[in-house]
Amino acid sequence: MRYGVVGVGGVGGFYGGMLAKGGFETVFVTKQRYLSVFKDKGLTVESYKHGKFTVKESGKVVFTDSYDVLKDCDVVLLCVKSYDTESVVQELSKVNGDFAVVSVQNGIENEEIIGRYLGDDRVIGATAFIGSYLKEPGVIVHEAAGLLEIGEIDGKISDRIKHIAADMEKAGIDVRISKDINxxxxxxxxxxxxxxxxxxxxxxxxxxxxxxxxxxxxxxxxxxxxxxxxxxxxxxxxxxxxxxxxxxxxxxxxxxxxxxxxxxxxxxxxxxxxxxxxxxxxxxxxxxxxxxxxxxxxxxxxxxxxxx
Amino acid sequence: MRYGVVGVGGVGGFYGGMLAKGGFETVFVTKQRYLSVFKDKGLTVESYKHGKFTVKESGKVVFTDSYDVLKDCDVVLLCVKSYDTESVVQELSKVNGDFAVVSVQNGIENEEIIGRYLGDDRVIGATAFIGSYLKEPGVIVHEAAGLLEIGEIDGKISDRIKHIAADMEKAGIDVRISKDINxxxxxxxxxxxxxxxxxxxxxxxxxxxxxxxxxxxxxxxxxxxxxxxxxxxxxxxxxxxxxxxxxxxxxxxxxxxxxxxxxxxxxxxxxxxxxxxxxxxxxxxxxxxxxxxxxxxxxxxxxxxxxx
Structure with missing residues (x-):
């Protein structure tokens, strides 16, 4: 599957970086002011568990400030702070694609907001138990834990959930399917x-x-x-x-x-x-x-x- | 009547100072470490309303660190902070006198504590609406308001309440008898x-x-x-x-x-x-x-x- 990541901070940078390193097609959407850093130096993850690695722009990896590039993605990891959820989801709703959106965020309103703009069937819940932070634009430090639990809101073990979990596992992410993500x-x-x-x-x-x-x-x-x-x-x-x-x-x-x-x-x-x-x-x-x-x-x- | 004042800070210093200035016999009980200041320089009040005046030790005015001197008082104004009420009232209970105690303090437990040690009939309630503070030991600044409301806990207009209010008025204190001090x-x-x-x-x-x-x-x-x-x-x-x-x-x-x-x-x-x-x-x-x-x-x- 083709992945998108919106918000390349401690959380998005780590999970997206792992997917890209694992060979999956990954589109990173970041703020315009950081874009040149990513274009020049790529995304670096300094992980206590996976060592230090850098993902550079290539045929498979794209850094962009345009949401439109997400149109061919199957899954978008939404990794922005919750105060930005609504404005980002408004942008996502303008993209002509049918990707599912995995909310990897704090709070309990994100899923509702995503559903309101994109339809409930496109929402996947997730909780990240991770200690990671943005050291500087393009450089993520992963210092503790890393478990990602994902699940359909209705608790079903859907094909797409199984597919995402399998991809992530292949990429080395510690992932678990939750039967009760709520x-x-x-x-x-x-x-x-x-x-x-x-x-x-x-x-x-x-x-x-x-x-x-x-x-x-x-x-x-x-x-x-x-x-x-x-x-x-x-x-x-x-x-x-x-x-x-x-x-x-x-x-x-x-x-x-x-x-x-x-x-x-x-x-x-x-x-x-x-x-x-x-x-x-x-x-x-x-x-x-x-x-x-x-x-x-x-x-x-x-x-x-x-x-x- | 003969008055005692326990706690010679912004509140006790002002009301006690006014009584002493008004010619009433007044005993001030203060901490031992401040006693020599009072003995030497007396108590000075710098009042926005009554000007600056100093009350010195004399036949009628006594500064002491001993509670025992209160035994001949008719009324004691309790003007310590509420966290000191219990320990001060314990001292008062050892004094062989039958003075009434007027709590000129913040809070709503003081009257109960006084009653517990001295008997409820000896308690008088009061609220001071005053802006005054201790500038240095022995020097009180009175900068705003000054109304003292006093009242029996049961609301009766007793002889002693009338007597105290009359004395205070004579001394220039802005005093009012409250029919519902609670x-x-x-x-x-x-x-x-x-x-x-x-x-x-x-x-x-x-x-x-x-x-x-x-x-x-x-x-x-x-x-x-x-x-x-x-x-x-x-x-x-x-x-x-x-x-x-x-x-x-x-x-x-x-x-x-x-x-x-x-x-x-x-x-x-x-x-x-x-x-x-x-x-x-x-x-x-x-x-x-x-x-x-x-x-x-x-x-x-x-x-x-x-x-x-």
Missing amino acids: YTLWKKLLWNVAFNPYSVVTGVTVGQMLEFEYTRSILKNLMLECKKVAAAYGISLKDSTIEGYLKSSSDLREYKTSMLLDFERGKPIEIEGITGALIRKAKRKGMKIPYNECVYGTVKFFDLQRKI | YTLWKKLLWNVAFNPYSVVTGVTVGQMLEFEYTRSILKNLMLECKKVAAAYGISLKDSTIEGYLKSSSDLREYKTSMLLDFERGKPIEIEGITGALIRKAKRKGMKIPYNECVYGTVKFFDLQRKI
Whole structure:
């Protein structure tokens, strides 16, 4: 199959880079201002697991800033931050192709947005459990994990899912087909909704938040509210998952969340895709989630403040 | 009547200073380390309204670090921060006297604590609407307002209340007898519970918090929860009070809460007497107040962090 990758950061750069290295036709869509870097130097991945490799433009590998080149793709990996989902999907909807779109993103609204513009049958869900980041344009550092779970929204093990998983496996990606990708997405949201925004409020590492009774209790309440909303959508998250997330470990002592890192670096933060999405989901069911609302409002305020 | 004042900071220094200046016998109990300053230089008040005056030790005015001197007082004004209430009241309970105690403090647990050690009939409630602070030991700056409302807990207009109010008026204090001091205390708590702790979370002025939808909404929810708890104790706070508190004004633009100022100066903060007290009151009625719990936990965390 022919692959497209939109968003060549830590996530898209790694998975797309692996596919290209594995010999698959891959089209990378990036921002215009980075394009010359890719054209000149290609895409380099420095992986703790797969070593350092560079993928250069060739007959099989294309770097472009034009969405139109995606028209011959079978599958597009959507790897942009959730605050860019809608604008990117609007662009994708103008492309005259029938590729499936795999959302490799944080949040729980991306699949809905993709479906709204492209049709639900073209949407595939995914969660990436990976530690990777953009060191500089064109250079990705992959420093931890890497598991990609993919699945049809309706849970069916379709031919296309099997085909994608087989290709990825051939390319060396640690991939798993999820029979319940909604559950997997909510389970990931459970962590994201607590640790990411509250770390922006506290300004400290995950380990420091877990060390104190007061902050651990707030993290727990943020997750309990998420669990309640999930239940209203038929997703049964487990108390044991919450308890697991609340266990501190030496790995986490110095670990800063991606949202805090983005905040500190003056980058946009994914608060809307994560907490904003949960609050909207809750509202649709007539539910209030005050811990999340309180943390959300505070993070939004900090986000506005730094723009002044 | 003979007056005692415990805690000679912005509040105790002003009201006690006015009584002493007015010719009433006044005993000031202060910390041992400040005593020599008072003995040498007396107590100076720099008031926007009453000018600058100094009260020196004399037959009528006593500065001491010993609670025992209070034994001949009729009335003791308790003007310490709420986190010191319990330890001070324990000392007062050892004094062989039957003075009434007027709590001129923030919070809603002080009266209970005083009653527990000294008997409920010795407690008088009060709220001070005043802008004053300790410039240096022995020097108080009074820069705004000054109204003191006092009242018996049961609302009766007792002889002692009339007597105290008359004395204070003679001394030039702006005093009013409250027929419902509980209501007045809760009304003050309504402001305190929102603006004080949340200003420690945001680190900004009252005006800045009121300027943005997100933070204003959180302040409103903090107050709505307080209103609910008050109702469970038979106190009907008004929506119009909340709306009034949420109106921004030019006075507030640069106004920092006392809790934020204390926090920034590395001093202890009154989070327990304010939000901690409200959470305990709620718990006793089986109520949850998540906005307040979330803000409380965050402030407690910041308070712990700065001690590390």
